[in-house]
Amino acid sequence: MRFIGLKTCDTCRKALKALEAAGYDVQVTDVRADGLTDAEIEQIVEKFPAKAINKASTTWRGLSDAEKESDPKGLLRAHPTLMKRPVLIGDEWTIGWDKATQAKWLGA
Template sequence: MKKVYFLQTCDTCKRILKEVNTEGFELQEIKSNNITETQLEEMYALSGSYEALFNKRARLYKSMGLKNQDLSETDYKRYLLKEYTFLKRPVFIVEGKIFIGNSKKVIESLKEAL
């Protein structure tokens, strides 16, 4: 399976999608097509952590005061399902491996996996 979760309005996502060959990928735009609990569970199974999937740079994270709280895995899961901006993006799933976020290291690993 090849899938990518991304945000259409995110310039970084757009750049990475142009940079990476997404032929054969199922693309899911997370604002118009929210992630489901089943999809989140699949990402969790591959990453081992909801926190790893959580975008701590989101404006909402700071405005809600979440950075000053001690969040549990259950809290991260709840926020990820509630608000699309909390998903660190893009998230690529390639043949049972997950690549989360936009760091150079992650994108290089993704390119090697393709």
């Protein structure tokens, strides 16, 4: 399983710990340390058009109104930590760590 997140994110740490405890072999990509390729950004925005950007983040609040209106792909290229986290890639793709995502990967 591929895990795209942020090592300093509490939600990512909880998700990673739970996935490893469930027996997943997790390959982690840290968006700050490792960055995202253009192809990864394209796929994330294509699969999660309304959810790709975390509009509750400190980074988002620091953007100008003009920046907030710009293309999500460009925003993620300039500010990879704006990505809603984590993105999990296995037999399918999920974003975030809500109850539905946890049920999908960890079972009921």
